[in-house]
Amino acid sequence: YFRLPVPARLIITILSITLLFGTIIHLIEPEQFPTVFDGIWWAIVTGSTVGYGDYVPLSTTGRIIGMLLILSGGGVITFYIAMFSAYTVKHEEDLSDGKV
Amino acid sequence: YFRLPVPARLIITILSITLLFGTIIHLIEPEQFPTVFDGIWWAIVTGSTVGYGDYVPLSTTGRIIGMLLILSGGGVITFYIAMFSAYTVKHEEDLSDGKV
Amino acid sequence: YFRLPVPARLIITILSITLLFGTIIHLIEPEQFPTVFDGIWWAIVTGSTVGYGDYVPLSTTGRIIGMLLILSGGGVITFYIAMFSAYTVKHEEDLSDGKV
Amino acid sequence: YFRLPVPARLIITILSITLLFGTIIHLIEPEQFPTVFDGIWWAIVTGSTVGYGDYVPLSTTGRIIGMLLILSGGGVITFYIAMFSAYTVKHEEDLSDGKV
Numbered sequence A, B, C, D: 001y002f003r004l005p006v007p008a009r010l011i012i013t014i015l016s017i018t019l020l021f022g023t024i025i026h027l028i029e030p031e032q033f034p035t036v037f038d039g040i041w042w043a044i045v046t047g048s049t050v051g052y053g054d055y056v057p058l059s060t061t062g063r064i065i066g067m068l069l070i071l072s073g074g075g076v077i078t079f080y081i082a083m084f085s086a087y088t089v090k091h092e093e094d095l096s097d098g099k100v
């Protein structure tokens, strides 16, 4: 795991977090999140701060899980988006410098 | 309070802001926010810019409170997420450098 | 205007943008945004990317206004939030250095 | 294309991404997204993380498209907003330095 490049590990981290939180919320609120995929969709939509509101936890326990996802997982996805942005810019600059 | 490390103080700051705004909105719009926990959930969802829309202030006073939360509290939570991201990266780098 | 400090000018800029877009959207879609204050509330919620979804433009013209708000006004509010975060950190550091 | 300045290319990139994802989602879920413009509106609202929730993919395929938009396209729009913010600050500073 540690020999993988940072972006690959981060993608694995994001997938792990969304899989983890998606499964937990599916187990805690099976009526609101009928499938694990519903939970994963909610975890990505929440962690990226898009927050459609199509899936929302209703119980106190579910909301505390949601708060933990927002405060911790959100940081990782936000960082990934920032890093992806940086790569986009770098790639654009390399293109304009004729390196690619 | 001032002897605590910056991250600990920030978490206290975030909890204080969400507790403060959550209580205020519960008092201003008790029908929309029946419990203080509903208000705290709204404050975290709003301050992190997730914004599900499951809890929204309807009165003019409530919306002005919401604007203040977005403009001030949002900055602190955003910073916390950014800082958390930075720690994640730092930790990832330390892991790949074999420091941990 | 130019003699004011940068933060004061940015707050004036944000208030101007939200007032401008709030008034425009109220004029374009008076049924969706019955008052100018509804429009201003929508402009702040949208520009900060909170995006509750309680007020959403339905017409093509209204949505193009929304896209312009997201792409331009959003940048200013985002910057303000970033700057506010920076001030918070700076203030926290000054507090821990005993400067305040 | 490569001779254009970076901001112009990024705007073209954003328009291409929103047009691409907007068309794809319209083709995959024509009942949820009746027109291509509905798809483009969804792509900008999602990519900017505003996320109103007025248009949301319901099928598994549509949600995977949504995840890809959030993880990739979101980065570009986020970067654009950040860059726009930077220009705003730079312009503000130039104004206060009397360069404009």
Ligand SMILES: [K+]
Residues within 6 Å of the ligand: A050, A051, A052, A053, B050, B051, B052, B053, C050, C051, C052, C053, D050, D051, D052, D053
């Ligand atoms: K939202």
Ligand SMILES: [K+]
Residues within 6 Å of the ligand: A049, A050, A051, B049, B050, B051, C049, C050, C051, D049, D050, D051
């Ligand atoms: K949002």
